[in-house]
Amino acid sequence: MKYLASRLLRAILLLIGVSALCFLFMQMAPGNFFDEMRLNPQISPETIAALRSHYGLDEPLLYRYARWMIALFHGDFGYSIAYNSAVAPLLWERAKHTLLLTSTATFLVWVIGVPLGIVTATVRGRSLDKVVGTVNSFFLSVPEIVLALALLAVAVRWRIAPVGGIASFGSEEFSGWEKLRDLASHILLPVAILVLGGIPIVERHIRAGIAEALDTPYIQYARGLGIGRIRLLFRHALPLAANPAISLFGLSLASLLGGSLLVEAITGWPGLGSLVLEATLARDLYIVIGAIMLSATFMVAGNLVADLLLLAADPRIRAGEPDAK
Amino acid sequence: MAIESHLATAADAMSLRVRGLTRRYSASGSSWRKRVAVLAADDVIFEIPGGTTLALVGSSGSGKSTVARCVVRLEKPDAGEIWVGDTNIAQLGPGALAPFRTRIQMIFQDPATSMNSRMSAAEIIEEPLLIQRRGDRGQRRRRVAQLMEEVHLPSTALDRRALEFSGGQRQRIAIARALSLEPKLLVLDEAFTGLDFSTQKQVATLLLELQKAHALTYLLISHDLNLVARVAEWVAVMAGGKIVEQGPTPQIISRPVHKETRALLAAAQQLQSKRAAAQGASR
Amino acid sequence: MRNKGAAIILGFALVILHLAILFAGFIAPYDPAAQNRDLSYAPPTHLHFFDSSGFHLRPFVYASVPDFDAYHEDMSREYPVHFFTRGARYHLLWIFTEDIHLFGVDAPGRVLLLGTDLYGRDEFSRMVYGGQISLAAGLLATFITLTIATIVGMVSGYYGRWIDESLMGCSELFLSLPWFYFLIGVRAFLPLHLDPASTFLLLIAVIGAIGWARPARLVRGITLSARNRNYVLAARGFGGSDFYLLRRHVLPEIFGVLLTQAALLVPQYVAAEATLSFFGLGIGEPMASWGNMLSTLQQYNVLVSYHWLLAPALALVVTSVMYWMLADTLHHWLQSHSI
Numbered sequence: 001m002k003y004l005a006s007r008l009l010r011a012i013l014l015l016i017g018v019s020a021l022c023f024l025f026m027q028m029a030p031g032n033f034f035d036e037m038r039l040n041p042q043i044s045p046e047t048i049a050a051l052r053s054h055y056g057l058d059e060p061l062l063y064r065y066a067r068w069m070i071a072l073f074h075g076d077f078g079y080s081i082a083y084n085s086a087v088a089p090l091l092w093e094r095a096k097h098t099l100l101l102t103s104t105a106t107f108l109v110w111v112i113g114v115p116l117g118i119v120t121a122t123v124r125g126r127s128l129d130k131v132v133g134t135v136n137s138f139f140l141s142v143p144e145i146v147l148a149l150a151l152l153a154v155a156v157r158w159r160i161a162p163v164g165g166i167a168s169f170g171s172e173e174f175s176g177w178e179k180l181r182d183l184a185s186h187i188l189l190p191v192a193i194l195v196l197g198g199i200p201i202v203e204r205h206i207r208a209g210i211a212e213a214l215d216t217p218y219i220q221y222a223r224g225l226g227i228g229r230i231r232l233l234f235r236h237a238l239p240l241a242a243n244p245a246i247s248l249f250g251l252s253l254a255s256l257l258g259g260s261l262l263v264e265a266i267t268g269w270p271g272l273g274s275l276v277l278e279a280t281l282a283r284d285l286y287i288v289i290g291a292i293m294l295s296a297t298f299m300v301a302g303n304l305v306a307d308l309l310l311l312a313a314d315p316r317i318r319a320g321e322p323d324a325k
Numbered sequence: 326m327a328i329e330s331h332l333a334t335a336a337d338a339m340s341l342r343v344r345g346l347t348r349r350y351s352a353s354g355s356s357w358r359k360r361v362a363v364l365a366a367d368d369v370i371f372e373i374p375g376g377t378t379l380a381l382v383g384s385s386g387s388g389k390s391t392v393a394r395c396v397v398r399l400e401k402p403d404a405g406e407i408w409v410g411d412t413n414i415a416q417l418g419p420g421a422l423a424p425f426r427t428r429i430q431m432i433f434q435d436p437a438t439s440m441n442s443r444m445s446a447a448e449i450i451e452e453p454l455l456i457q458r459r460g461d462r463g464q465r466r467r468r469v470a471q472l473m474e475e476v477h478l479p480s481t482a483l484d485r486r487a488l489e490f491s492g493g494q495r496q497r498i499a500i501a502r503a504l505s506l507e508p509k510l511l512v513l514d515e516a517f518t519g520l521d522f523s524t525q526k527q528v529a530t531l532l533l534e535l536q537k538a539h540a541l542t543y544l545l546i547s548h549d550l551n552l553v554a555r556v557a558e559w560v561a562v563m564a565g566g567k568i569v570e571q572g573p574t575p576q577i578i579s580r581p582v583h584k585e586t587r588a589l590l591a592a593a594q595q596l597q598s599k600r601a602a603a604q605g606a607s608r
Numbered sequence: 609m610r611n612k613g614a615a616i617i618l619g620f621a622l623v624i625l626h627l628a629i630l631f632a633g634f635i636a637p638y639d640p641a642a643q644n645r646d647l648s649y650a651p652p653t654h655l656h657f658f659d660s661s662g663f664h665l666r667p668f669v670y671a672s673v674p675d676f677d678a679y680h681e682d683m684s685r686e687y688p689v690h691f692f693t694r695g696a697r698y699h700l701l702w703i704f705t706e707d708i709h710l711f712g713v714d715a716p717g718r719v720l721l722l723g724t725d726l727y728g729r730d731e732f733s734r735m736v737y738g739g740q741i742s743l744a745a746g747l748l749a750t751f752i753t754l755t756i757a758t759i760v761g762m763v764s765g766y767y768g769r770w771i772d773e774s775l776m777g778c779s780e781l782f783l784s785l786p787w788f789y790f791l792i793g794v795r796a797f798l799p800l801h802l803d804p805a806s807t808f809l810l811l812i813a814v815i816g817a818i819g820w821a822r823p824a825r826l827v828r829g830i831t832l833s834a835r836n837r838n839y840v841l842a843a844r845g846f847g848g849s850d851f852y853l854l855r856r857h858v859l860p861e862i863f864g865v866l867l868t869q870a871a872l873l874v875p876q877y878v879a880a881e882a883t884l885s886f887f888g889l890g891i892g893e894p895m896a897s898w899g900n901m902l903s904t905l906q907q908y909n910v911l912v913s914y915h916w917l918l919a920p921a922l923a924l925v926v927t928s929v930m931y932w933m934l935a936d937t938l939h940h941w942l943q944s945h946s947i
Contacts, residue, residue, distance in 0.1 A: 025794065280792055
């Protein structure tokens with residue numbers, strides 16, 4: 001209980017820190033970004049003046065920070081000139097798409113990566129392990145942008161999947177089943193990129209965890225007792241390897257909102273990442289700040305959940321042992 | 326008393342007087358959580374006349390290491406006085422403490438970890454001179470060679486790395502290093518514990534030799550009363566952070582009063598008979 | 609890389625890669641900025657060894673002739689490839705002005721090993737020059753990150769208590785932000801269009817200043833354990849200052865970790881620069897970087913029809929793979945040496 005409270009406190013402090021950092025960024029923008037707005041002929045000086053007073057730009061720093069934080073709490077993330085809409089709903093709309101993409105990818109990565117890791121751990125040293133190991137090392141070392149471009153090239157050249165967007169033109173007319181197929185075809189490319197990049201990490205971690213568990217004297221002893229290999233693996237080795245796996249899973253959770261920027265931008269998936277990029281190029285800084293806050297919040301929350309999962313799984317942490325982690 | 330012969334150069338020997346030394350530890354990791362205080366050293370009082378050896382004995386956790394670290398000012402005592410010659414160094418700041426750093430030195434228990442295994446013997450012995458900027462390169466080299474001789478290590482060993490030496494040889498290097506700044510007080514924190522019996526005897530002989538030659542005062546921390554009996558003139562027994570009994574060694578050993586002293590004696594006698602049996606068997 | 613032979617080969621390969629990029633002016637046959645609108649999107653020129661008169665040891669190329677929307681080779685015009693030939697002037701190592709190139713052909717022949725881009729600029733030359741920007745960005749940003757990490761980690765681990773807690777709290781803050789969002793975010797708040805030199809410096813500063821948290825924790829861990837060693841206490845007993853102790857006894861311990869971290873960070877940062885430049889947030893025209901060279905591939909027709917423009921991606925892969933192997937080798941070497 002005490003552990004829970006301290007982790008929660010930590011998370012809140014982190015979020016305050018993140019918000020302060022973001023706020024400082026906004027102050028860092030050259031001049032203030034209203035100068036850029038001034039250059040835009042579509043916005044009248046009266047509008048700018050009104051916005052300035054609305055956001056209290058002539059007031060002291062701490063006061064502005066407090067106002068900003070209060071506004072955030074009320075869901076007011078600012079206003080986007082380029083999209084002509086409040087930022088919050090915009091962010092949320094795109095965030096949903098990102099979450100759809102990343103959860104699908106994460107699900108696949110774990111569903112494929114965990115068994116793969118287990119299998120290679122049990123056949124350690126043999127050819128299957130070596131092949132998988134080499135392929136993994138390769139995919140780990142290839143930069144994400146290259147992977148994305150390569151798959152994009154394949155998809156475009158051989159018309160394997162539509163690229164760009166989340167739905168085809170006129171898909172509102174589709175039946176439920178057709179809509180799903182359409183979605184699947186659009187999500188295929190970005191998911192493929194994320195999955196190819198994500199499996200090696202999970203596989204490696206699982207493999208290392210299981211291998212280490214299999215090497216402990218405890219397991220050797222159990223083998224000596226004649227306990228069958230499958231039973232050994234699932235009832236004894238797997239729980240030992242749970243800790244690093246759960247930590248990694250927590251990391252996966254935490255990056256659900258923040259890990260797909262590149263893929264979205266290259267494949268045209270309308271998610272939070274591609275929004276941030278567009279906004280950066282369009283100098284729409286409220287969106288950028290809002291997106292950073294949102295993804296950071298998600299990350300902190302994800303880490304918290306990971307800690308809680310670890311707590312639930314490992315009795316040693318509950319007992320307060322110092323080096324249980 | 327036999328003590329007179331040890332005080333041949335009493336004039337430049339330095340005495341150590343400890344009064345009411347107290348040190349508390351807080352057992353918690355983070356600085357904003359509640360502190361639970363443990364009294365590691367509780368109102369410790371003893372005195373070592375210049376040029377002699379006092380052994381601080383006790384079982385592990387009795388506080389002897391804490392006292393040793395306070396005397397060397399690796400830690401600052403929470404209360405009490407530490408009189409080195411005629412100065413109380415207990416609460417001195419780093420600036421005022423600096424000149425005393427050279428007068429008091431410590432020999433650690435584990436010769437493997439008390440020196441940086443990446444360095445050569447020469448570099449290790451030279452380090453204090455380097456830090457204190459004593460002399461130029463040539464003078465330092467000569468002093469290092471001289472020190473190696475004093476601890477009976479061959480000068481060919483100078484450029485070998487620390488991990489190439491045996492435990493006993495490493496303790497000699499540690500002693501040479503400690504001597505480089507010409508200290509007057511040496512604290513030997515379980516300096517013999519990691520060594521085998523015959524090596525212990527050799528190192529002990531060396532230390533006694535050096536004590537006579539340089540009029541050194543020793544504070545010996547140990548739990549082995551056999552060793553203490555051979556080396557120290559005075560004994561102070563510690564338990565639970567307090568000194569429970571102290572006096573001249575022969576007296577304490579022949580007529581122990583406190584139960585802690587008795588327990589330590591019993592353990593020492595057991596060990597002694599085991600050794601005798603082993604020696605007898607190996608003949 | 610567990611065996612010594614493979615490690616040596618890797619070492620050689622890395623050295624050759626870096627030398628080739630360092631001497632880009634020499635290796636590249638043409639000026640990377642020289643445009644030739646007549647040769648837009650020309651495919652790589654083939655090197656031939658056989659012609660109507662038989663085998664030639666010296667390879668040669670045919671002239672490329674535009675033909676509707678493609679090119680064909682004009683067999684009547686042969687241009688042998690010469691080595692150590694004179695060509696466009698360039699600056700060797702930024703100091704000397706030279707005009708000797710590794711290879712080239714006489715004008716008006718062109719040896720375009722990797723074809724040309726939209727403006728008819730030689731892709732191979734641009735790639736080699738681009739490597740200078742991308743690799744330098746990666747190396748310099750890594751240097752910045754590791755410097756920050758070393759200082760923070762050592763101070764944090766050595767002094768402990770509230771300094772340690774606040775610095776590590778700071779690092780946790782940085783680790784809580786999704787790296788790429790953070791990178792884009794910081795970039796967003798800085799002026800978008802600057803001159804190339806300022807952009808480059810800005811880029812490495814931004815990339816380098818963000819990733820210090822994880823290496824700092826590693827350094828802190830090592831410092832913590834080193835600081836409590838007896839030989840450090842002994843040195844302090846001799847009157848050693850904090851600075852001396854850190855420099856003499858702690859720093860050597862962290863070198864190994866720093867090297868491995870460097871080998872891991874360089875490819876990541878090269879990729880970061882490439883990605884930022886790809887999206888127009890990094891190095892811009894007319895300077896070449898592997899990233900901005902790839903950005904034309906965002907147009908699908910280019911991606912499909914002019915595949916030779918993917919060459920910088922290959923360069924990125926080769927560089928990354930080599931550095932990862934280096935990191936792996938260092939990791940194993942350090943593990944076996946620390947015992």
